[in-house]
Amino acid sequence: MNKKVRILIAKPxxxxxxxxxxxxxxxxxxxxxxxxYTGIRQTPExxxxxxIQEDVDFIGLSLLSGAHNELFPRVTELLKKHGAEDIIVFGxxxxxxxxxxxxxxxxxxxxFTPGTPIRDVIDFIESQKEAKNNE
Amino acid sequence: MAKENDIKKHYQNWKxxxxxxxxxxxxxxxxNFKTTSGIPIDTTYFPRxxxxxxxxxxxxxxxxYPFTRGIQPTMYRSRLWTMRQYAGFGTAEESNKRYKxxxxxxxxxxxxxxxxxxxxxxxxxxxxxxxxxxxxxxxxDTLKDMEILLDGIPLDKVSxxxxxxxxxxxxxxxxxxxxxxxxxxxxxLRGTIxxxxxxxxxxxxxxxxxxxxxxxxxxxxxxxxxKEMPNWNTIxxxxxxxxxxGANAIQEIAFTMANAIEYVKSAISAGxxxxxxxxxxxxxxxxxxxxxEEVAKFxxxxxxxxxxxxxxxxxxxxxSMMLRFHTQTAGxxxxxxxxxxxxxxxxxxxxxxxxxxxxxxxxxxxxxALGLPSEESVRIALRTQQxxxxxxxxxxxxxxxxxxxxxxxxxxxxxxxxxxxLTKIEKMGGVIKAIESGFIQKEIQDSAFEYQKEVESGExxxxxxxxxxxEEEPKDLEILKVKPEVRIKQIEKLQEVKxxxxxxxxxxxxxQLKACAENENKNLMPPIIEAVKEYATIGEICGVxxxxxxxxxxxxxx
Numbered sequence: 001m002n003k004k005v006r007i008l009i010a011k012p013x014x015x016x017x018x019x020x021x022x023x024x025x026x027x028x029x030x031x032x033x034x035x036x037y038t039g040i041r042q043t044p045e046x047x048x049x050x051x052i053q054e055d056v057d058f059i060g061l062s063l064l065s066g067a068h069n070e071l072f073p074r075v076t077e078l079l080k081k082h083g084a085e086d087i088i089v090f091g092x093x094x095x096x097x098x099x100x101x102x103x104x105x106x107x108x109x110x111x112f113t114p115g116t117p118i119r120d121v122i123d124f125i126e127s128q129k130e131a132k133n134n135e
Numbered sequence: 136m137a138k139e140n141d142i143k144k145h146y147q148n149w150k151x152x153x154x155x156x157x158x159x160x161x162x163x164x165x166x167n168f169k170t171t172s173g174i175p176i177d178t179t180y181f182p183r184x185x186x187x188x189x190x191x192x193x194x195x196x197x198x199x200y201p202f203t204r205g206i207q208p209t210m211y212r213s214r215l216w217t218m219r220q221y222a223g224f225g226t227a228e229e230s231n232k233r234y235k236x237x238x239x240x241x242x243x244x245x246x247x248x249x250x251x252x253x254x255x256x257x258x259x260x261x262x263x264x265x266x267x268x269x270x271x272x273x274x275x276d277t278l279k280d281m282e283i284l285l286d287g288i289p290l291d292k293v294s295x296x297x298x299x300x301x302x303x304x305x306x307x308x309x310x311x312x313x314x315x316x317x318x319x320x321x322x323x324l325r326g327t328i329x330x331x332x333x334x335x336x337x338x339x340x341x342x343x344x345x346x347x348x349x350x351x352x353x354x355x356x357x358x359x360x361x362k363e364m365p366n367w368n369t370i371x372x373x374x375x376x377x378x379x380x381g382a383n384a385i386q387e388i389a390f391t392m393a394n395a396i397e398y399v400k401s402a403i404s405a406g407x408x409x410x411x412x413x414x415x416x417x418x419x420x421x422x423x424x425x426x427x428e429e430v431a432k433f434x435x436x437x438x439x440x441x442x443x444x445x446x447x448x449x450x451x452x453x454x455s456m457m458l459r460f461h462t463q464t465a466g467x468x469x470x471x472x473x474x475x476x477x478x479x480x481x482x483x484x485x486x487x488x489x490x491x492x493x494x495x496x497x498x499x500x501x502x503x504a505l506g507l508p509s510e511e512s513v514r515i516a517l518r519t520q521q522x523x524x525x526x527x528x529x530x531x532x533x534x535x536x537x538x539x540x541x542x543x544x545x546x547x548x549x550x551x552x553x554x555x556x557l558t559k560i561e562k563m564g565g566v567i568k569a570i571e572s573g574f575i576q577k578e579i580q581d582s583a584f585e586y587q588k589e590v591e592s593g594e595x596x597x598x599x600x601x602x603x604x605x606e607e608e609p610k611d612l613e614i615l616k617v618k619p620e621v622r623i624k625q626i627e628k629l630q631e632v633k634x635x636x637x638x639x640x641x642x643x644x645x646x647q648l649k650a651c652a653e654n655e656n657k658n659l660m661p662p663i664i665e666a667v668k669e670y671a672t673i674g675e676i677c678g679v680x681x682x683x684x685x686x687x688x689x690x691x692x693x
């Protein structure tokens with residue numbers, strides 16, 4: 001992976017709370033990544049389509065409405081269906097701790113809850129990138 | 136003025152000698168102190184002007200123009216603010232139970248939270264509603280749900296606030312019809328619909344239609360209510376969500392006022408006389424942590440609005456010039472870390488709202504950074520208001536901070552900076568242009584980004600998040616969970632309604648609604664009421680309007 005890391009920040013579901021998503025998008029851009037932001041109210045289908053078209057390495061999902069247990073796994077399922085399971089998915093938002101193991105079992109690699117420093121997200125991306133390079 | 140010069144001379148002297156001497160031993164903690172919106176803060180404040188010359192013009196007495204000190208002459212000495220907790224989740228049955236609980240605990244008004252499908256005009260069985268039904272509020276598909284939601288709640292006794300924007304006309308129609316079933320005529324109903332679409336484009340995101348038809352729906356509601364619902368607040372022009380999206384205090388007021396100006400303009404250009412509708416406009420603001428800046432913000436907002444209505448729109452009735460507002464404490468200040476600390480944050484924010492003269496208040500629960508609040512934490516939030524109201528003594532006189540050198544400085548400074556924004560937006564051709572060009576969104580995002588960077592760098596301390604952290608056990612807080620079965624139940628109910636209603640009547644009413652929507656000189660309220668009465672669904676009604684009006688596409692600004 002010598003090319004620049006490409007990240008899609010996406011908002012599935014119907015909530016319009018995009019402060020976090022936009023902050024992450026801008027901060028990751030400042031950290032040197034190529035970042036695409038989908039805008040609000042995207043269906044999992046549309047997110048996966050954009051991710052494949054844009055040839056991204058990561059998808060960051062942001063959701064604050066509580067629909068994460070339904071919509072996050074839907075994204076990883078669709079990626080698998082399209083043979084794009086190498087795209088790494090992480091998520092954030094108002095996500096109760098007890099839901100995190102379930103989401104991880106569905107292929108969401110990391111969940112960042114409110115108050116997470118951006119450094120943690122960058123460290124996650126870097127370590128995943130390294131692991132991928134060593135494969 | 137000899138005396139004033141005297142004070143200034145003393146001040147300079149004091150600064151040069153006494154302060155210099157003090158700081159040589161104890162330097163100030165920061166090089167520059169500023170409020171959260173960047174207003175510089177001096178070591179202390181002193182009278183910069185003779186109050187005898189400016190008092191009547193800038194402050195005057197409570198209940199009189201420009202209402203800086205409050206809109207009623209006696210404020211909380213006569214009647215405390217309305218304690219109104221925003222609530223709703225799951226099915227209408229569950230929410231109805233929560234409302235009855237809150238009323239029994241001493242809450243004095245209802246505030247209904249709707250789920251996102253309802254707010255976006257999708258029925259519970261729409262594929263886009265997957266995962267969202269009943270999550271952030273109660274699911275409403277038809278009049279039937281609303282009848283269940285308000286069952287046993289006397290609509291002639293409570294006032295109800297409904298957080299609904301794009302489909303506000305439909306929910307208002309439902310409320311009217313439930314009232315009729317309880318034998319409460321529409322002119323007696325008291326409450327508020329949020330109905331503020333412009334802020335949805337820049338902050339909250341639950342828009343459906345483009346600005347022009349959206350403004351028509353809003354104006355239609357103003358007109359309808361001015362004739363038929365004299366006690367109904369037709370709009371709650373909201374800075375709350377703009378602030379939550381990251382704006383600072385000045386931007387919160389400035390962008391809200393810019394939106395308000397647009398609503399008044401469009402109602403006037405539709406032929407309404409300003410004094411027939413302006414008295415029913417209400418506002419909704421955020422109460423943040425910077426206590427004095429927040430108090431000054433509310434005072435400045437009242438003064439700005441009074442001037443706008445009197446000077447710009449020529450309102451004659453003082454009621455049209457009064458800024459009446461609801462407040463909610465700032466959700467974005469709540470932390471997932473050490474959630475008990477949030478009770479203290481909410482207390483400070485409650486003081487800000489009350490010292491700022493709010494008409495009603497929602498206090499957030501401590502666990503809202505983690506999920507939906509439990510019954511216990513909602514009770515603590517309500518108790519916070521009750522303690523401030525009955526034990527703190529701050530409600531015993533009107534505008535207790537009025538005349539504080541610092542508060543008056545901040546009030547003037549915020550007002551000045553709000554006018555600067557309003558002039559700028561006016562020059563751009565009004566707020567719709569400023570939204571379409573992405574100006575407002577960019578301003579909000581820049582503030583949000585700066586704020587977050589200050590947190591990341593540790594320059595801004597958030598207790599328990601970037602300082603004073605502890606290792607926390609996985610929280611055993613009791614979080615309310617909405618089960619996925621809610622959607623199944625809701626879909627079953629919807630199918631039942633569709634089976635039992637007169638489907639040809641529904642079709643007929645939807646056809647009439649479409650014809651009305653196509654003629655922009657007609658008022659949409661009557662055909663919406665007709666359709667709702669026949670149990671047409673929100674999805675069906677919004678579907679018809681989507682066909683005629685189209686949908687708004689987000690202008691993505693990062």
